[in-house]
Amino acid sequence: MTSLKPILSHIDNIPSTPGKFKPDKSSLYYLHHRFRLHSTLPRIAFWTLVFLAFISVFFFMSPPSTTAPRRGLRTTASYGGSGWENQVKASAKIRSRNGHSVLVTGAAGFVGAHASLALKRRGDGVVGLDNFNSYYDITLKKSRKSQLLDRAGVFVIDGDINDAVLLRKLFGLVHFTHVLHLAAQAGVRYAMVNPNSYIKSNVDGFVNLLEVAKSTNPQPAIVWASSSSVYGLNSKVPFSEKDRTDQPASLYAATKKAGEEIAHTYNHIYGLSITGLRFFTVYGPWGRPDMAYFFFTKDILKRRPISIFEGPDHGTVARDFTYIDDIVKGCLSALDTAKKSTGSGGKKKGEAQFRIINLGNTSPVSVNKLVSILEKLLKVKAKKKVVLMPRNGDVPFTHANISLARKELGYRPTTDLEAELNQGMCLEHFLRV
Ligand SMILES: NC(=O)c1ccc[n+]([C@@H]2O[C@H](COP(=O)([O-])OP(=O)(O)OC[C@H]3O[C@@H](n4cnc5c(N)ncnc54)[C@H](O)[C@@H]3O)[C@@H](O)[C@H]2O)c1
Numbered sequence: 001m002t003s004l005k006p007i008l009s010h011i012d013n014i015p016s017t018p019g020k021f022k023p024d025k026s027s028l029y030y031l032h033h034r035f036r037l038h039s040t041l042p043r044i045a046f047w048t049l050v051f052l053a054f055i056s057v058f059f060f061m062s063p064p065s066t067t068a069p070r071r072g073l074r075t076t077a078s079y080g081g082s083g084w085e086n087q088v089k090a091s092a093k094i095r096s097r098n099g100h101s102v103l104v105t106g107a108a109g110f111v112g113a114h115a116s117l118a119l120k121r122r123g124d125g126v127v128g129l130d131n132f133n134s135y136y137d138i139t140l141k142k143s144r145k146s147q148l149l150d151r152a153g154v155f156v157i158d159g160d161i162n163d164a165v166l167l168r169k170l171f172g173l174v175h176f177t178h179v180l181h182l183a184a185q186a187g188v189r190y191a192m193v194n195p196n197s198y199i200k201s202n203v204d205g206f207v208n209l210l211e212v213a214k215s216t217n218p219q220p221a222i223v224w225a226s227s228s229s230v231y232g233l234n235s236k237v238p239f240s241e242k243d244r245t246d247q248p249a250s251l252y253a254a255t256k257k258a259g260e261e262i263a264h265t266y267n268h269i270y271g272l273s274i275t276g277l278r279f280f281t282v283y284g285p286w287g288r289p290d291m292a293y294f295f296f297t298k299d300i301l302k303r304r305p306i307s308i309f310e311g312p313d314h315g316t317v318a319r320d321f322t323y324i325d326d327i328v329k330g331c332l333s334a335l336d337t338a339k340k341s342t343g344s345g346g347k348k349k350g351e352a353q354f355r356i357i358n359l360g361n362t363s364p365v366s367v368n369k370l371v372s373i374l375e376k377l378l379k380v381k382a383k384k385k386v387v388l389m390p391r392n393g394d395v396p397f398t399h400a401n402i403s404l405a406r407k408e409l410g411y412r413p414t415t416d417l418e419a420e421l422n423q424g425m426c427l428e429h430f431l432r433v
Contacts, residue, residue, distance in 0.1 A: 068135035068185060068197045079159065079166055085173055088127055091155035092174040096123025100335060103176045103220070105129045105209065106183030107156050110288045111225065111279070111327060113144035115180060118328045119335075120152045127174065128156035130183065135190065135197070136289050144286055161205035167212040178335050179213060181206070181224035184256075187290050188229065188393035191251035202255035207262060214270040219341035221273040221353075223334045226260055228280040228320070228360065228398045229253035238401040241278075241356055250393025260356060267354040271343030275334045275353070280360030280400045283417070284324030292367070293321075293421075296374055300382045308367050309389035311396035317389060318364040320398045323415035330359040333409035360400020361413045373418050 092101045102119055106112040107128025119126045128149060132141050145156050159166045161183050170176075185194075185201040206224070213220055231239045233247040248254040263274045283293055299306045309317045334357070342350040371382050389396060405411035 068133035068190075068194060068201075079157070079169060087155045088157070088170065088173050091127050091153065092125040092176070094123065094125045099124045100177045101125035101174060102178045102180050102335065103127050103129065103170065103174075104180045104182065105161055106181070106225075107149065107154065108132060108141040108145050109182060109186075110144075110284075110286060111282060111324065111331075112180075112182040113148050113286060114284070114324050114328050115182065115331050116154045116156075117148050117152050118332060119180075120154050122332075125174075126154045127170065127176075128154050129159055129161065129170075130156055131160040132158055133197075135185065135187065140286070140289065148286070161209050162200065164208055164212055167209065171212060171216045175218070176216075176220045178338065179209070179220050179222045179224075180331060180335060181209060181222060184225065186252070186288065188250045188252045190290070191393060195251050198251050198255045202252075203258055203262070206259050210262065210266045210272065214266055214272055214343060215346045217344040219270070219272055219343050221275075221335075221338035221341055222263070223275045223277065223331065223338055224259070224263065226276040226278045226356065227253065227256040228278050228358070228400065229395070230257045230260065230278060231398070232395065235397075237397065238362065238399040239358065239360075240401040241358060241404055249395050252393065264354060267352055269348060270346060271341055271348035271350060271352040273339050273341040273353040275338055275355040275357065277330060277334055278356065278358045278360075278400075279327055280320040280322045280358070280398055282324055282327050283321050284420070287324070292319075293370060293374070296371060296382070297378065300371075300374055300378055300380050303380070303383065305383040305385045306371065308371065308384050308386050309394070310386055311389055315396055316366045316368070317394075317396050318366040318398070319370075320360040320362065320364045320400050321370075321417045322359065322361040322400075322413060323417075323420055326361065326411075326413035326415055327359055330357075330405060330409055330411045333411060337409060355408065357405050357408055358400040358402055359405055359411065360398070360402055361415075361417075362400055362402055363416070364397065364399045365417050370417070373421055377421055 094101055099122070100119070102124055104112055104116045104119070104126055107116045108130035112128065112130065116126050116128050130141065132138055149156055157166070157170075161167070183201060183205065185197045191198050210222070213222060228239065229250060230245040230248065230253055231243060232245065232249045232253050234243050234245070236243055245257055245260075248257055260276050263276055266272045267274045281291070283291065287294060289295070296306055311317055339353040342348060342352045371384065375382050402411060402413070
C-alpha cells in the first residue's frame with residue numbers, strides 16, 4: 001500500500017478554486033515503472049492495485065471547494081463547548097422592550113457589519129455568522145469584526161450557512177425571532193471567474209438556511225438581501241417591483257432571482273414570513289473594495305488610467321448609489337414590520353407575509369459625474385479612458401422606484417452621494433485600507 005502514497009499525497013494539493021484542478025498523471029507513471037522494474041509481480045496484481053488506487057482516490061477525494069476561497073477548514077466539532085454557547089446566548093440577549101433576537105448572516109461583510117451594529121445599539125440581541133471567505137481582503141472583514149462588532153458586544157461565529165449542523169445548534173440555543181440574511185457571494189464580474197461560488201452561497205446556502213428555519217419551532221421571520229441586478233436587461237425606469245425580472249445579465253443576478261423564487265416556495269409551503277430587499281449599489285465607510293468608487297479612488301491617486309464605461313450608442317452608465325445608513329434603516333424597518341411566520345416544525349398553519357421591496361436612492365449618478373466628484377475631492381485629475389461597457393454582467397443603468405419601500409417601511413433615503421463623499425468619511429476610510 002506504500003506505493004499509493006505518491007497518488008494520495010496529491011489529494012492534499014487539490015486547489016480550492018474550481019476548474020483549476022487537473023489530475024496529475026505522474027504518480028501513475030511512477031507506480032507503473034516501479035512495477036515494471038520489479039517484474040516479478042504478475043500483471044494482474046499491478047492492474048488490481050491501479051484499480052484500487054483509483055477507487056481510493058475517488059473515495060477519499062473531497063470535491064474541490066466551490067465557495068470563494070477560504071483559509072483553513074473547520075469542522076463542526078470545533079463549535080460548541082459551554083464557553084462558546086454562553087457567548088452565543090449573551091450576544092443574543094434582548095436589552096430593549098419589544099426588541100428582537102436576530103441571527104445576522106454575512107455579519108463581517110459591509111452591510112452585515114453596519115446592520116449588526118445598528119441592531120445591537122438599539123438593544124436587539126444579535127448573533128453574527130460569516131465564513132470570512134477571501135473574495136476580497138479578509139483583513140477588512142476581520143477589522144470590521146474586531147473594530148466594530150467585538151467592541152459592541154456582537155459575537156460573530158466563523159461558520160458557513162451551508163453547515164446545517166451549526167445552524168441547528170444555533171437555533172437550538174437561541175430562539176431567534178428574526179434572521180437578517182446577508183451572506184452571499186456578491187459581485188457581478190467574479191461570476192465569470194468562480195461561478196460555482198454563487199451557486200454554493202446564494203442558492204445552496206440559502207436553501208440550507210431556509211430548511212433549518214422552517215423546521216424550527218417557532219419559525220423566525222426572514223429578511224434577506226436580493227439585488228437590483230435582478231432587473232437585468234429591463235429598460236423601463238425607474239425600476240419597479242412590478243417590472244419583469246426574467247432577463248438577468250449575470251450569474252449573480254440569476255442566483256438572486258433564484259433566491260426570490262426559492263423564498264416564495266418556502267413561504268408558500270411552510271408559512272415562513274419572508275421579505276426580500278433589492279439593494280441598489282450600496283456605498284459608505286467600510287465598503288467593499290470591489291466597487292467602482294473604491295478602485296477609482298485608488299487609481300486616481302496612483303495616477304493610473306481609469307476605464308469609464310459607456311453603454312451602446314454612447315449611452316450613459318449610471319448607478320443609483322445608496323448610502324449604507326439608508327440601507328440599514330431599510331433593513332431594520334423590514335425586520336420591525338415583518339409579520340410572524342405562521343408555520344412551526346415544518347408545518348404551515350396559515351398564509352404568511354411575502355414581500356419584495358426596492359431599497360435605492362432614486363437619484364442615479366453617472367460614472368462621469370462620480371469621477372468628477374472624486375477628482376474634486378482628491379484634487380487630482382483622472383486619466384480617463386472611455387470604453388464600451390464589456391458584456392461581463394454589468395447593466396448600463398439602475399434607478400429605483402421606492403414607493404413601495406416608502407409605504408411598507410416608511411423608507412426615506414436622505415443621503416446624497418456628492419454631499420456624503422464631500423464629508424470625506426468614505427474616502428478617508430478607503431485610503432486607510
Ligand atoms: N453592497 C451592494 O451594493 C449590494 C447590492 C445589492 C445586493 N447586495 C447584497 O447584500 C448582501 C450584503 O452585501 P455586502 O456588500 O455586504 O457584501 P459582502 O461581500 O461585504 O458581505 C457578504 C458576507 O457574506 C459572507 N459569506 C459569503 N458566503 C457565505 C457563506 N456561504 N456562509 C457564511 N458567510 C458567507 C462573506 O464572507 C461576506 O463577509 C449580499 O447578499 C449582497 O448580494 C449588496
